[in-house]
Amino acid sequence: MxxxxxxxxDGHEGSKDKGGVKAALGGLTTRGRSFLAAGVAAAACAYLLGQADLLRVGLLLAVLPLLAVLVLYRTxxxxxxxxxxxxxxxxxxxxxxxxxxxxxxxxxxxxxxxxxxxxxxxxxxxxxxxxxxxxxxxxxxxxxxxxxxxxxxxxxxxxxxxxxxxxxxxxxxxxxxxxxxxxxxPRTEALPAVRLSGEASGYGDGRQRSLALAGDDDVIPRAYRHGDDLRRVHWRSTARYGELMVRREEQPQRSRCTVLLDTRAKAYQGSGPDSAFEWAVSGAASALMHLLERGFAVRLLTDTGASVPGEGSDGFAGSTQESAASAGTMMDTLAVVDHSDGGGLSRAYDVLRGGNEGLLVAFFGDLDDEQAAMAARMRRRSGAAVAFVLDSGTWVTGGAVAGAVDESLQRLREAGWTALAVPPGVPLADLWQQAGRQYTDSPGAGTNGFTGGWS
Missing domain, CATH: 2.60.40.10 (Immunoglobulins)
Known part of the structure; x- marks a missing residue:
């Protein structure tokens, strides 16, 4: 507000009388200008014909709009x-x-x-x-x-x-x-709860994730504050520092997820609300909101290497209390995201190669051989990876998925991705559920470092 x-x-905050009376005269309407012109013409005719009554009529017609200007100007x-x-x-x-x-x-x-x-x-x-x-x-x-x-x-x-x-x-x-x-x-879709199964340690809704959510006490004590539970007093540190010390509260660890959005201009054809790029943006927004609602610490990453919201050193969203603010920040970013001038995914790969980043959900445009190979290498830097690949040409022509897309999907799947092609008009919710089934049926499910689910 x-x-x-x-x-x-003069009628409103911050306005300035730049033109003075001249600007006020410029505000005469067609009616006012007509009255003024008629008055001047009548006065001229009265002077030439010597008609005093016509002169008075002319003066009345001319003075009336001028009086309106004066009164309005001084309001x-x-x-x-x-x-x-x-x-x-x-x-x-x-x-x-x-x-x-x-x-x-x-x-x-x-x-x-x-x-x-x-x-x-x-x-x-x-x-x-x-x-x-x-x-x-x-x-x-x-x-x-x-x-x-x-x-x-x-x-x-x-x-x-x-x-x-x-x-x-x-x-x-x-x-x-x-x-x-x-x-x-962007518009968002409500996504179904999809559970991935697995026994390896990592992230998800399984037993290991439950243990991770419990966290471990921070072994570094802090000074006692008014209202702290006396049962958390750390007596050994109290004796050492000479003041009452308490154990820190548990610091819960949250499952992480990175949503990667490919914004390369060369990767998309067409424009408008129904274009492939707009579907990718909407899909990324839907995935972000879905995962935040499921308690994940989420990071939005683009092919340029830009990370949002970047509240911490790792770039992931903050605690549960900050999820709403983080969601607003990322949605504001997606509201204005546009095509990038970059030609490749190398900068996003550099961000991801630092180690295990949990679940990776990617929305790719057209991938040539080089970019498909780069995307495949990203999989080894994350716990589990799901890719939605758009063939923007089919979104323009409405034809079948091209063979180049099939080759990219095959390369991604060989690297461990759960990869799906995105035909025009297919809701993300259907593809999301299909990705869950594909992951569950894959031979490597449960051995790739991702435990539990992304429901």
Whole structure:
């Protein structure tokens, strides 16, 4: 919610009288200009013909719009405005409502007010409202809806206040300075709970993960704080340091997952809401939300090597209490993510090669032989790996999956990936469930360092 007031004496906060009376005269409407022209013409004819009555009529016609300009120019309304978005972050294809509130903070009522909010074209038509009269200390509230099928961050505002005289001779526009931002995030799908089985130590929902979630006490004690349980007093350290010391609380370890999004421009064909790239972005968002809800510490990684949110040295999302903030950060990033200029996956590989990073879920575009080999090597740096490979050409033509995609899938599977091709129009939920079945049926299930599930 943004506040835009109280307004300056000329009708609104932050507005400046740059043009003075000249700018006010520029606010004459077609009716006002017609009256002024008719008055001047009548006065000229009266002078040439010597008609005093016609002169008086001409003066009346000419003076009326000038008086309207003067009165409107000297109007001193004090108006405060505010804007509230509900919600401020909305999935693409969904509507958000914008609430505007106008408060008359002066001691005199206003005249006719017309409101106009600046809205990007992609969100819909520019909203306009007419307020007949706002009493002293009064308030008026109006609202309108916005909707976009395209991801992005869109500015709303500034709000314009248009003053008009009762005769419609003159209109003056004042602009507020504040604006708000509507974030349109990718659409997400609810994914089914898929359980992977295995007996090796690592991550997941099995017995080993349950032990990992329990954690171990930090052996380094800390000073006693008011409210600490006396049963956690570490007497040996208390005797050593000469003050009451307690054992630290358990530090639970969380299963980790990296969601890799391939954003290379050369890996995708086509554009628009139904393109392969938009499906990949939406798929990455769905996977992130699903895994965060399942308690995973999640990291969003792109082919450029950029990691989000990067709250710690390892780049993974923080504790459970921070999951909502982490999800918002990653969804804001996906709202504006665009094609990268990079030609390869080497920078993402450099980030992943540091060791076992738990589950790896990747969304790849078109892979040539070199990039398929690079992606295959990523598998050895993670506990388990699931890849969704898009053949963007089929998304443009609607044809069958090309042989090059089959070769990439085969290479990934030989390296231990659970790899699936993504035909146009197939929901991610179906592919997610298919990936779970493929992993369970694979000969190496349970021996690749990933325990339990990614449900």
């Amino acid at each position: 943004s506040a835009q007031g109280p307004a300056a004496p 001193r309304y004090r108006v405060a405005a505010s804007r509230r978005l509900a919600p401020a972050r909305v999935p693409s294809g969904s509507e958000a409502r914008v609430h505007l509130r106008m408060d008359n903070v002066s001691r005199m009522p206003t005249g006719l007010l017309m409101l106009q909010d600046h809205v990007p074209y992609v969100l819909g038509p520019r909203p306009r409202f007419v307020l007949d009269r706002v009493e002293a200390g009064g308030r008026r509230e109006v609202s309108y809806r916005v909707r976009s099928d395209l991801r992005g961050r869109y500015p709303l505002g500034p709000l314009q206040l248009r003053l008009s005289d009762p005769f419609g001779m003159c209109e003056l526009t004042r602009s507020f300075s504040a604006f708000d931002t509507l974030t349109v995030i």
